[in-house]
Amino acid sequence: MQNINLYQREGRRGGGPQAGHLLSGCLLIAVLLVVHGAWQGWQLHAAREAASLAEQQAAQAQARLDVVKADYREPVLDARLPTQLAEQEAENRELQRLADHLQALDAQRSSGFSPLLQALADRHPPRGLWLTHIRLQAGGSELALHGLSQDQELLPLYLQSLGQSSAFSGREFARFDLQRDEQDLLRFLLSSRAGKEGGDE
Known part of the structure; x- marks a missing residue:
């Protein structure tokens, strides 16, 4: 009878990591750790310098x-300021009124006498009253009207009609003369200027 030995001793395989490889890996990891630590240390140093600079700037501020x-x-507050302000405002209002008046005079001069003459023509009564002389000066601001009327009641109506015209709105006459002549007609004078010069022709 023949004996067969089924047990065989297996040899160790050589496929595991080599010692040189392990050493190289450990050295690489150590280098990476050193580099990372140096980088972190540099950032910490820069942060400290920035914080120190910020503290210096804050102290200077x-x-x-x-x-x-x-x-x-x-x-x-100066106690005189309200009074000075009120005086300045009053002066400004006065200057504004003067500017408005000068502007109105300039508008009258630039427009000429045509609005006044047109108003006299439009408001003239159809009969019983005539204008014999019209005097306009100073851009129309000075006005004198000479005329005749057959009826003394026509003159107030005529003046009222002129007052309704925009060209004569707000105008006041400083002189008013009325007398009857030898022909039984009423001679009248309306002038924006008082005194004898208002009747000069």
């Missing part, structure tokens, strides 16, 4: 603020 606070004086 605080010092400047303290100087400004030391020199600051609380403003005090």
Whole structure:
């Protein structure tokens, strides 16, 4: 009878990591850790320098603020200011009124006498009253009207009609003369100027 030995001893395989490889890996990891630590240390140093600079700037700003606070004086309202302001406003209003008046005079001069003459023509009564002389001066601001009327009641109506015209609105006559002549007609004079010069022709 023949004996068969089924047990065989297996040899160790050589496929595992080599010692040189492990050493190289450990060295690479160590180098990476050193580089990372150096990078972190540099960032920490830069952060500390930035914080130190910020603290210096804050201290300088605080010092400047303290100087400004030391020199600051609380403003005090001048008791004369309201009175001066009221006087200035009154002067400004007066200047504005003067400017408006000058503008109105300039408008009258630029427009000429045509609006006044047109108003006299439009408001003239159809009969019983005539204008014999019209005097316009100073751009129309000075006006004198000479005329005749058959009826004394026509003159107030005529003046009322002129007052309704925009060209004569607000105009006042300083002189009014009325007398009856030898032909039993009423001679009248309306002048914006008082005194003898208002009747000069």
